[in-house]
Amino acid sequence: MQYKNTTTHFGLVAVILHWLVALSVFGLFGLGLWMTELDYYDSWYKQGPWLHKSIGILLFFVIIFRLCWRWLTPPPVALSSHKSWEIRLAHMTHRLLYLLPLVTMLSGYLISTADNRSIEVFGWFSIPATITSIPDQEDVAGWVHLILASSLIALALLHAIAALKHHFIDRDRTLKRIFGG
Amino acid sequence: MKLKTLTTSLLVAGLVLGSSALMAADYVIDTKNAHAFVQFRVQHLGYSWLYGRFNEFSGKFSYDEAAPEKASIEVSIKTSSVDSNHAERDKHLRSKDFLDVDKFPQATFVSTSYTPGENGKGVLKGKLTLHGVTKTVNIAVESIGAGEDPWGGYRRGFEGKTQFAMADFGIMKNLGPKSKDVEMILSLEGIRQ
Numbered sequence: 001m002q003y004k005n006t007t008t009h010f011g012l013v014a015v016i017l018h019w020l021v022a023l024s025v026f027g028l029f030g031l032g033l034w035m036t037e038l039d040y041y042d043s044w045y046k047q048g049p050w051l052h053k054s055i056g057i058l059l060f061f062v063i064i065f066r067l068c069w070r071w072l073t074p075p076p077v078a079l080s081s082h083k084s085w086e087i088r089l090a091h092m093t094h095r096l097l098y099l100l101p102l103v104t105m106l107s108g109y110l111i112s113t114a115d116n117r118s119i120e121v122f123g124w125f126s127i128p129a130t131i132t133s134i135p136d137q138e139d140v141a142g143w144v145h146l147i148l149a150s151s152l153i154a155l156a157l158l159h160a161i162a163a164l165k166h167h168f169i170d171r172d173r174t175l176k177r178i179f180g181g
Numbered sequence: 182m183k184l185k186t187l188t189t190s191l192l193v194a195g196l197v198l199g200s201s202a203l204m205a206a207d208y209v210i211d212t213k214n215a216h217a218f219v220q221f222r223v224q225h226l227g228y229s230w231l232y233g234r235f236n237e238f239s240g241k242f243s244y245d246e247a248a249p250e251k252a253s254i255e256v257s258i259k260t261s262s263v264d265s266n267h268a269e270r271d272k273h274l275r276s277k278d279f280l281d282v283d284k285f286p287q288a289t290f291v292s293t294s295y296t297p298g299e300n301g302k303g304v305l306k307g308k309l310t311l312h313g314v315t316k317t318v319n320i321a322v323e324s325i326g327a328g329e330d331p332w333g334g335y336r337r338g339f340e341g342k343t344q345f346a347m348a349d350f351g352i353m354k355n356l357g358p359k360s361k362d363v364e365m366i367l368s369l370e371g372i373r374q
Contacts, residue, residue, distance in 0.1 A: 040356050040357065049269075111268070111269065111272065112268070112269060114269075115268035117267075117268070137268070138268040138269065139261075139272055139275060
């Protein structure tokens with residue numbers, strides 16, 4: 001497998017980026033739900049959010065890089081067997097699957113930086129606060145964060161179901177392609 | 182006869198209360214220029230005190246130097262204005278784990294009696310409604326001072342302290358054995374109307 005995309009195949013970089021983002025998104029969603037329910041004396045009470053924020057910030061840059069990579073080396077074209085409504089729906093979903101994580105992470109950033117605190121990323125570096133004056137910022141951003149994250153997961157599941165439909169019902173190589181096949 | 186005596190004393194009591202109400206000075210708590218603070222503190226792990234405050238509240242009190250036992254006060258606090266100098270914690274304090282501000286947007290204290298003591302100190306008894314639960318609490322009050330202000334008004338200030346278990350008001354989140362109680366510190370200045 002070559003590292004760049006071709007008109008028929010995903011390259012190694014795109015494949016790795018896809019699965020890295022997918023794993024991170026589902027991981028962050030689970031971690032986010034779990035960590036907000038923890039007991040105060042749980043050893044993960046501080047570590048959970050620290051990990052969630054650190055990974056979230058890094059994922060933001062990964063997705064920006066992924067978008068740049070996509071622009072540099074466009075993904076393969078749709079299979080000729082795909083119907084036009086499938087292609088349209090898939091493109092819309094793909095666009096949202098880039099947009100939603102970005103705005104979800106932005107809303108998360110606005111929770112933690114609402115009081116001008118910066119966000120530490122694994123103790124390596126910090127992202128400073130910028131917008132701090134939205135009324136009830138941490139509450140509004142918190143609500144938006146949960147709604148967007150839930151929407152993202154719902155959409156990602158739709159995306160996965162569609163891929164499985166291509167694999168098991170249409171029996172085409174749509175799903176195989178994102179493994180580099 | 183007994184009934185008549187009771188009626189008479191009630192009438193007399195009513196007259197006394199009525200007249201003293203006329204004499205008593207009414208004060209509005211100076212929240213407009215923030216010379217009043219509703220603060221609280223809770224122990225963190227038993228190692229230190231965590232302080233916070235409610236930024237939005239309003240209230241009035243009545244106080245007559247000649248009859249301090251007639252003093253009364255009512256304060257209404259907007260629970261969502263909780264501020265512990267940490268947005269994430271404040272968000273948590275506003276959530277269902279603690280104040281549940283969507284369901285219980287207001288906390289109130291309405292006094293029922295005041296027992297003056299020595300040196301401007303006294304005990305204020307009243308009903309505190311917090312997290313939808315109303316309970317009688319005693320506030321240890323200390324008169325700080327009173328007099329004309331430099332701008333043509335008349336002011337009077339008190340500080341009151343009370344302590345209660347959060348669980349008594351249905352706030353069950355466990356913060357540890359040393360952090361079950363919250364202390365409230367009300368530092369209020371009123372402007373005479």
